[in-house]
Amino acid sequence: MGLAATIFSGFLLAILAPFLHRLLRGKTGWVFALLPLAIAIYLAGFHREVRAGEALRAAYEWVPTLGIRLSFYLDGLSLLFALLISGIGALVLIYAGGYLHGHAQLGRFYSYILMFMASMLGVVLADNLLALFIFWELTSLSSYLLIGFNHEKEDSRSAALQALLITGGGGLALLAGIILLGSVGGSYEISALANADGVIREHPLYLPALLLFLLGAFTKSAQAPFHFWLPGAMAAPTPVSAYLHSATMVKAGVYLLARMNPILGGSAEWHYLVTLAGAATMLIGALLALPQTDLKRLLAYSTVSALGILVLLLGIGTAEAAKAAMVFLVVHSLYKGSLFMMAGAVDHETGTRDVQSLGGLVKIMPVTALAAGLAALSMTGFPPLLGFIGKELIYEAKLQAPTAAPLILGIGVIANIINVTVAAIVGIRPFVGDKRATPRKPHEAPLSLWLGPLTMAAAGLLLGLFPGLIANSLVSPAIQAIRAEEIVLKLKLWHGLNFVLLLSVFTVLAGIALFFARNFFRRLAGRAQGLSFLTPSVWYQKGLDGLMGFARAQTRLLQNGYLRYYLLTIFLATMLLVFFKLVLPPGWQSLEKFAVARYYEIGLGVAMLLAALVALFSRSRLTAAIALGVIGYGVAVIFVFYGAPDLAITQILIETLSVILFVLVVYHLPAFNRLSGSRSRLRDALVALLFGGMMSALVLKATNLQLHPTISGYFAENSLSLAHGRNVVNVILVDFRALDTLGEITVLAVAAVGVFALLKLKLK
């Protein structure tokens, strides 16, 4: 029960957030942060059971027929992620309180962030794949809302749309993959699928399902070539970048890969595809990060590179790699989250994020400088920070990678060197050296702005010194979830003098050297702008414009504003479909049912035909209205001739009201003049005749074709007994088929609102 409560409490607070914000005013951030903190403590309480291997379960039926159940499952992996999400969530809420202080829509911001946190928790705790998918889409949605938060700015809107289209598209692929997997594996429950892995991997549908899953994961975790939406997402306020686009949301793809490892992993395709994507992203992310000058974009590209490392490690698939992945996951979330928050604090205080115009802030913002320094050192992998252990493990994992180890190691080292440089540029450069002029006179950031970065950086240091703290309570159960086998994990700071240590030292030195040569690379990148047509974001833009162009053309064609073309299209389409159905097998029974037509029916029929001709050829619209009135009364009498008083009364009333309506409408219409040429009138006549013919054929066929037993018998007998009414027509309308009538009157109401709006539209 508790698991579901953690998720839905987040949603509940998200709904209440705007109102509570009005009450709590300044301290909202602090108060709201209590929820994620409580969740973290509550979940942490289960680490003993999780370590012992039995996972916590809860399941609620939702759509039993489709196999969709809201089932939750807490094991090592989900515990690790859930703690990250809720822990950093609490810090981000406090940070957001300070960063967006006094912002008009801060209440709305809180509800979006809380909605995101709840859906992210949903993703990591869900056991049913479809439930996971629903939360997955909710994260994309809330990320869209958050990126586009200051929606007045055009680039925020386009960045939000870009993020939504790509992650949303990936989500669709994921859904298809889930359904495929569900049909192959027989159930949507991850735990159930886990022990059916043998059969899944041999199944012919395995490859498509795998590809779809990978597509979903790669778009969400910004792997190449889908990486370009992440730097774009920096248009979001910094708390969002710190929370979604570094620590949690972009890790959803990594989580999915880790969670599906026991089910989809282990095959050659998985190994090559994931490793390739990971390595490529790692390299591209790093290379693109180097020339950047904006603090947040630097961090964004380095996040892309870090995600690449994580995916690469999951691709390698050895126990060593899984261990490195889990440790690096924690390391990266901590230092990247705090660096983002630091960047936000610096931007908040100095008014600029351009690295070249920042310097010497250490004297003015000592605490922020301390946090930034610690985080940067952890990023470079400097002992005694946790980052050092992370880097060591990564290098060991790459060393023992089964395939192409030297190549992977080589790319890894380059990426890490650039990582070190970026850390220096972001974490160290703004605080050292001579002071530069900045738009706003900086002073120390308020408590709420430096608390987050400092806590996370300190955690990086603390865990670095005592890795045992998280070793077997968090990391090893997570690895068990991924590898589905028992692992004893020893995490210690010092791995002894070996090749890996040499490699780390070399990386740091090369990184510092590259730091001093960074301007050269910036000029180099400047000249490379010519190649920009290759980048995927250009392709994305071209694709979007092409889509919009096609949409405009198609709309101009079909919605060209002329009512008669709309009618024409509708009639032609209906005719096509119905003619097709009429011709089909059930064929035509005899038409004897219509032999006995009584003389007064024929007389009435002929009279109505004459009236129709009058309506057709009359010069004035009012004559046509009168002729239609005559036809209407004729139909009413025909209803009487066929013994349907209810219908006759309705027809009489409707006819009179429509005549009145006609008169009123004609009063407002301009004088009647022939608008259409004879050719188009001929075309309209032809279409009308065809349509009329079709309808008659349809009615004839329908009356003497018995597809299903008639239900009118049932209504007739039970009308009095069940529904206390002798008038079967009305009884059907308001009792047996009341739901249909409810639908009808709703439709009528909506139509009336539409008509009212149109009539009140004063054409200015």
Next chain:
Amino acid sequence: MTSTILRIASRYLTPVFLFFSLLILYRGHNAPGGGFIGGLLAAAALILYAMACGVDAARAKLRIDPRILVAAGLLTALLSGALALFSGNSFLTGRWVMLHLPFLGELPLGTPLLFDLGVYLVVIGITLIMLFALMEED
């Protein structure tokens, strides 16, 4: 310049129409009639009044804005369905109660009748929305 005869006539005819429409609404369950027809008749009555004494007079006489009528109608229909829920069976099942009036004898009242009343209000509302909107183009 409306004709006096029409104005006087409508002052007497409209109440007759309205009474008749309510009669049709009530007896609809056993004889030809029902919410839809009753609604149309009531709407016709008010349109007659509008034609005779002007749209504003008709709106004043109706006192409720037709759009609120539509909303009220939908709510009544939903409520009549929901009543069945309270007594445990599914949405929109008919619940009947027999009312023993002192001299009128039994008067069967049921949720379908309430539903019919909902339809009645919706139909009046939508017809008047459209026709009043057309009529008041001055």
Next chain:
Amino acid sequence: MPVELTLIHHAARVALLILMAAMFLALYRLVRGPNLPDRVIALDLIATLALGMIVAYAILTGQPVFLNAAVILALIAFLGTVAFAKYIERRMSE
């Protein structure tokens, strides 16, 4: 249709025949009617003819239930004519 056709049923059938003929006369006015009021008269007449048909048919089939339709028709048919009259009058006052 009742099995034994007594006098009243024959009368009803004859009445229906006469009303049919009257209908065609009214249609003539509808087509010829030099101006609008003439055609409105034709519509009003056809409405009353329809009422007659309903009554005759009710007698022919012995089903008094059709009278309800006749009641409504009697009540409502004149609204169309009044609407046309109002329209002409508003058109004039412009």
Next chain:
Amino acid sequence: MTEWISAALLIFGALFMFIGALGIVRLPDFFTRSHAAAKATSFGALLMLLAIALHFADPWIIFESLLVIAFIYLTAPIASHMLGRAAYFLNLPMWKGTHIDELRNRYDPEKHTLASGGEGE
């Protein structure tokens, strides 16, 4: 015996309606036609409704047919009055034989008012 009467009423009713229809075809101008259409057909309807009242002889049916008759005799005059007014404003051509026109100088086309005292408040 009553069957004879109701049959006769029915036939005469239909005939009167027929005469009404004949009237609007043969009469020369609008105003004469409107009087034919209104009066003849209403009387025809009255006869037919009496026929049905007699035929079914059931109190509710009688009440209902009387009700219909009442409605017809209530609404028909209003309709033809309104239509006649409108037609007069259109000053439709009158039959050459008409020589009484009480409204001749009371209608003022510019101000579209009728000075026949019939305006009310």
